[in-house]
Amino acid sequence: QKEVEQNSGPLSVPEGAIASLNCTYSDRGSQSFFWYRQYSGKSPELIMFIYSNGDKEDGRFTAQLNKASQYVSLLIRDSQPSDSATYLCAVPFRDDKIIFGKGTRLHILP
């Protein structure tokens, strides 16, 4: 099993709808989880992190964590064309070095 897995997409979502991005991880000991956004040709930028089971909301973004299922997700409400990007899930492996998934390409349809 790969350490961090994401569906590569592309995921196409109409403007104004909710985009749902998913990530699974292999290390049961991981305690923190990160979502980065990466525009084409640019470096990743942090959009959210989550440490505790449940939901964490920040503006239009909600991160959801289920440690028992080793699953973390990112919801983007009221999707905008500017949200079109690749979204990377990142997990500290053995709570130390940070490993990234391959990313999910999100395309918001105007």
Added chain:
Amino acid sequence: DTGVSQNPRHKITKRGQNVTFRCDPISEHNRLYWYRQTLGQGPEFLTYFQNEAQLEKSRLLSDRFSAERPKGSFSTLEIQRTEQGDSAMYLCASSLGTGGNTIYFGEGSWLTVV
């Protein structure tokens, strides 16, 4: 507070040449990471440092790759005898404290091997 700085931003080199990239982390960040990213892939872990100590080097990494962080501040990544497969974006990131904390990326260094 300046961000992570990487130089050069772009490098075109002939196969077989050596290249070196430099990374200046955010001031006081004691942890520094190097990643490689190719088109359509996520950042691939290469190596990381805690202060000047190199904690791990990816076992997927050829011996042609070496990284240093001599005084626990800036870091260099050297690729010897470059190959076309080395063409990628090389990303540096830094964080404060130990694992589990947010890492912040530089703008990346693009390498093209011709």
